[in-house]
Amino acid sequence: MHRYHRTAFVSTFVTALTVALGLAAGCATPGHEGEPADRGQAVFYPPAPAEPRLQYLAHFAAATDVAAGAGDAGRLRDWLFGQEGAAEQVVNKPYGLALHDGAIYVVDTRGPGYTVFDLRAHRVRTVHGAGAGAMVKPVNITIDADGTRYVTDTQRDAILVFDRDDRFVRVLGRPGQFRPVDVAIAGERLYVTDILHHQVQVLDKRDGALRFTFGEAGSAQGQFYHPTSLALGPDGTVYVTDTTNFRIQQFTADGEFIRALGQIGLNPGQFARPKGLALDREQRIYVVDAAFENVQLLDADGRALTFFGGAGDGPGNLNLPTVVKVDYDNVPYFQPFAAPGFRIEYLVLVASQFGPNKVAVYGFGVMGSDAGGRDVPRGGGPDAS
Numbered sequence: 001m002h003r004y005h006r007t008a009f010v011s012t013f014v015t016a017l018t019v020a021l022g023l024a025a026g027c028a029t030p031g032h033e034g035e036p037a038d039r040g041q042a043v044f045y046p047p048a049p050a051e052p053r054l055q056y057l058a059h060f061a062a063a064t065d066v067a068a069g070a071g072d073a074g075r076l077r078d079w080l081f082g083q084e085g086a087a088e089q090v091v092n093k094p095y096g097l098a099l100h101d102g103a104i105y106v107v108d109t110r111g112p113g114y115t116v117f118d119l120r121a122h123r124v125r126t127v128h129g130a131g132a133g134a135m136v137k138p139v140n141i142t143i144d145a146d147g148t149r150y151v152t153d154t155q156r157d158a159i160l161v162f163d164r165d166d167r168f169v170r171v172l173g174r175p176g177q178f179r180p181v182d183v184a185i186a187g188e189r190l191y192v193t194d195i196l197h198h199q200v201q202v203l204d205k206r207d208g209a210l211r212f213t214f215g216e217a218g219s220a221q222g223q224f225y226h227p228t229s230l231a232l233g234p235d236g237t238v239y240v241t242d243t244t245n246f247r248i249q250q251f252t253a254d255g256e257f258i259r260a261l262g263q264i265g266l267n268p269g270q271f272a273r274p275k276g277l278a279l280d281r282e283q284r285i286y287v288v289d290a291a292f293e294n295v296q297l298l299d300a301d302g303r304a305l306t307f308f309g310g311a312g313d314g315p316g317n318l319n320l321p322t323v324v325k326v327d328y329d330n331v332p333y334f335q336p337f338a339a340p341g342f343r344i345e346y347l348v349l350v351a352s353q354f355g356p357n358k359v360a361v362y363g364f365g366v367m368g369s370d371a372g373g374r375d376v377p378r379g380g381g382p383d384a385s
Helices: 003-021 063-067 072-081
Strands: 054-060 094-100 103-108 113-118 123-127 138-143 149-153 158-162 168-172 180-186 189-194 199-204 210-214 227-232 238-242 247-251 257-261 274-279 285-289 294-298 304-309 321-327 342-352 359-367
Touching: 054 304, 054 342, 094 342, 103 138, 113 138, 138 180, 149 180, 158 180, 189 227, 189 238, 199 227, 238 274, 247 274, 274 342, 285 321, 294 321
Parallel strands: 094 138, 094 321, 180 227, 227 274, 274 321
Antiparallel strands: 054 359, 094 103, 103 113, 113 123, 138 149, 149 158, 158 168, 180 189, 189 199, 199 210, 227 238, 238 247, 247 257, 274 285, 285 294, 294 304, 321 342, 342 359
16 A cells, blocks of 8 residues: 555544544654653553553664663663673564563564564574575564474475574475465464465474365455464464455364454454454454554454554554564563553564564553652653654
8 A cells, every 4th residue: 555545544544443432542752763662751552541551662673772862771771782782683674573581583574584682681683594494585483382483484485493592493384385474383283374375274283294274265254365363362262364354263273263353444443454463361352454554452352442553653653564462471571661650461562564663562551650659641642742
């Protein structure tokens, strides 16, 4: 979609959501590029006077991004990379991401490879692979509990497997089997979205053997047209972004259709170009829309609750977003950068292919008050920037 038309589309969608929900994306005066949200003017969604539930915290694209500026940004630089900072490691055009064991993994389609922002070791590294493990056009990454990385490569039409030390292990997929975009891990199963055959393939994690498939090209219930992202519900069900059918579909673990959520449109709970997908433990559903350049948050029944992001290069904005991930395990790394009184329950990370916020980190939580009992200053609505 042409940039002019996409901007108009976003503006219409924002108006529709604002009227329907009484909510709007927060914004604040931008600081230096790469700085986390300023504690005195934090960016919250929804904005005041509504109760804040999401706060924009920081973004990652290069070591120099988190090193920019002074004050809180300087402390973030020292905390992440040591007193001397680190050499620049640019993420050019990311698509997929993962957060695992104190590190953010960002797949760079132009790298090609994945860059690791290691919050525990205070360093940045990039993995390209070599030989049979060389990445040509990687798009997504999923990390198992033991640290095994599964990287989908749409140029090689394969899934490349690396161990927890980034050593290449093997290739999954035979020629012509699939064009994989995303992988979800459930026990000994790997669920794989296949945009070549418009289906989901289910592999055995141990040897990569095909167990079964579900879906086919079409627009009826249970059919797909360009399935992209996957998410697993707490009950073991499988959610799939059916991008060109403008909806999310839910299936049993064995691929039986349960329901579809959403349709094309500008109203809350409708989509224009849905891509990324994630669920939290309460079965709230996060859906990235690349056309609206935002993320919608839906309840378990698919009803729109709010949205965040929005087109632009300011704090918390998104620019052609692709993937969203929810993480509960790495909150301690980011709680120090939340506004006073805001307690983070879990993290929400969103990748954008353009703009300064290549990986934007938000915290979902609840607001209390600081030690003095005063209200925490917050960013206003659309007219406050």
